[in-house]
Amino acid sequence: MRRLGTGIGWRPEIADAVERMPGIDWVEVVAENVCPGHLPESLLRLRERGVTVIPHGVSLGLGGADRPDEGRLAALAERAQALGAPLVTEHIAFVRAGGALTASPPLEAGHLLPVPRTRDALDVLCENVRIAQEALPVPLALENIAALFSWPGEELTEGQFLSELVERTGVRLLIDVANLHTNHVNRGEDPAEALAALPLEAIAYVHVAGGFERDGVWHDSHAHPVPRPVLGILTDLASRVAPPGVLLERDEDFPEPAELERELDAIREAVTVGRGRRGTTVGGTATGGAVAGAGAGGVGVLARPVADVRERLGVAQAAVLSSLVAGTPVPEGFDRVRMGVQARALAAKRAGVVAKVAPELPVILGPGYREAFLEYARQRPMSGGYRRDALDFAGHLLKLGRPADAEARRELREWWLDRAGPAPRKRGMTARLLRRRR
Numbered sequence: 001m002r003r004l005g006t007g008i009g010w011r012p013e014i015a016d017a018v019e020r021m022p023g024i025d026w027v028e029v030v031a032e033n034v035c036p037g038h039l040p041e042s043l044l045r046l047r048e049r050g051v052t053v054i055p056h057g058v059s060l061g062l063g064g065a066d067r068p069d070e071g072r073l074a075a076l077a078e079r080a081q082a083l084g085a086p087l088v089t090e091h092i093a094f095v096r097a098g099g100a101l102t103a104s105p106p107l108e109a110g111h112l113l114p115v116p117r118t119r120d121a122l123d124v125l126c127e128n129v130r131i132a133q134e135a136l137p138v139p140l141a142l143e144n145i146a147a148l149f150s151w152p153g154e155e156l157t158e159g160q161f162l163s164e165l166v167e168r169t170g171v172r173l174l175i176d177v178a179n180l181h182t183n184h185v186n187r188g189e190d191p192a193e194a195l196a197a198l199p200l201e202a203i204a205y206v207h208v209a210g211g212f213e214r215d216g217v218w219h220d221s222h223a224h225p226v227p228r229p230v231l232g233i234l235t236d237l238a239s240r241v242a243p244p245g246v247l248l249e250r251d252e253d254f255p256e257p258a259e260l261e262r263e264l265d266a267i268r269e270a271v272t273v274g275r276g277r278r279g280t281t282v283g284g285t286a287t288g289g290a291v292a293g294a295g296a297g298g299v300g301v302l303a304r305p306v307a308d309v310r311e312r313l314g315v316a317q318a319a320v321l322s323s324l325v326a327g328t329p330v331p332e333g334f335d336r337v338r339m340g341v342q343a344r345a346l347a348a349k350r351a352g353v354v355a356k357v358a359p360e361l362p363v364i365l366g367p368g369y370r371e372a373f374l375e376y377a378r379q380r381p382m383s384g385g386y387r388r389d390a391l392d393f394a395g396h397l398l399k400l401g402r403p404a405d406a407e408a409r410r411e412l413r414e415w416w417l418d419r420a421g422p423a424p425r426k427r428g429m430t431a432r433l434l435r436r437r438r
Helices: 012-020 041-048 070-083 119-135 158-169 177-187 191-197 228-240 257-277 307-325 336-357 360-379 386-399 406-420 429-437
Strands: 005-009 026-030 052-056 088-091 094-099 104-113 140-143 172-176 203-208 212-214 217-219 245-248
Touching: 005 257, 012 041, 012 257, 026 041, 026 245, 041 052, 052 070, 070 088, 070 119, 094 307, 104 307, 104 336, 119 140, 119 158, 119 307, 140 203, 158 172, 158 191, 172 177, 177 191, 177 203, 177 217, 177 228, 191 228, 203 228, 217 336, 228 257, 245 257, 307 336, 336 360, 336 386, 360 386, 360 406, 386 406
Parallel strands: 005 026, 005 245, 026 052, 052 088, 088 140, 140 172, 172 203, 203 245
Antiparallel strands: 094 104, 212 217
16 A cells, blocks of 8 residues: 555645645545546646545445445446546445335435444445455545444444454555544544554545534534544554555635645644654554555455345335435434434535535525425435436426516526436526526
């Protein structure tokens, strides 16, 4: 595993600033947000300078009950090749449920949801990881996620779950120290105990990000400064192992470049402090971040066939996701308050992302956009991507004869017709609409 150094998540909003930042050794890009045949000029310039670019996937759902989608795997492989990446990364999460496996309507979370730390879930995850490894041209690393809720009846700790995953598949790990902090606040899990139990020799790199606490719940926003407790966990990790790379994530509310550079300096300092303590941490290791085991194909064997296990897991995940996005009862054993927080967070995220992928909708609907979308989201779960969600939302409003303003309703209808067909009806319609409504 090559040493990556210090990096930052590349986003279009800060592309120019990232190019000018000193000491940026590598960047990470959301895989689904780039097209291999039309890479952003900024990324191409960074690559020409020798900056490593790693695609970070968010939609595979390797922790889901279904086998990984071949099309999504092919798309991730294509992006890895186009970027010349040394590895690709994804998450230990499920993002959809239902469908043919459970003979129920397909549901999309639009978010990374935790898998139960059970033997069943681990067996399915291991098989899905092996399928992904065989389809990808470079090694795969998986990220631990932040969670607002826990599954009842879990059989393994986070460290046990990840250790066995690595042992059985040879997959590398992307350790997000901000997510360890989130799980400390939300689920009472000690970050130091989690680090002590993790197979730190399998680390590919580390994520660092900010968030905020509200009513005793930590929200992993990626839109706030990195807090001291997260830097403290990074220092603890660096006292146990030399991470090959550390990356700052920021997805919204981007500060001035100088503020981002200060956060990067704080990250470097936390790693330096940890390095100075290495060898004194109880239970720590100083392997230097070299990954043991096999390469892209992994090692080990699966414990048992998982056909029946997939169905059981699928039913459980469909019940959980349906309660979060379709208003069905919360399954027995789950914290109803936390599930309510998660449900509201998912609806709010849908509203925010739809506003980004279809910026005309908030313009057409004005201040009433958010309230109208949240009302829609309580009734209509997402069954496709966010662009499909935007179309469905607009169609839903039109069927109800909304908005009440006739001119706004006409514009919404024109917008929907322009996008519902196989090709745009009117060239430049979006630009004209936005100019007219400003």
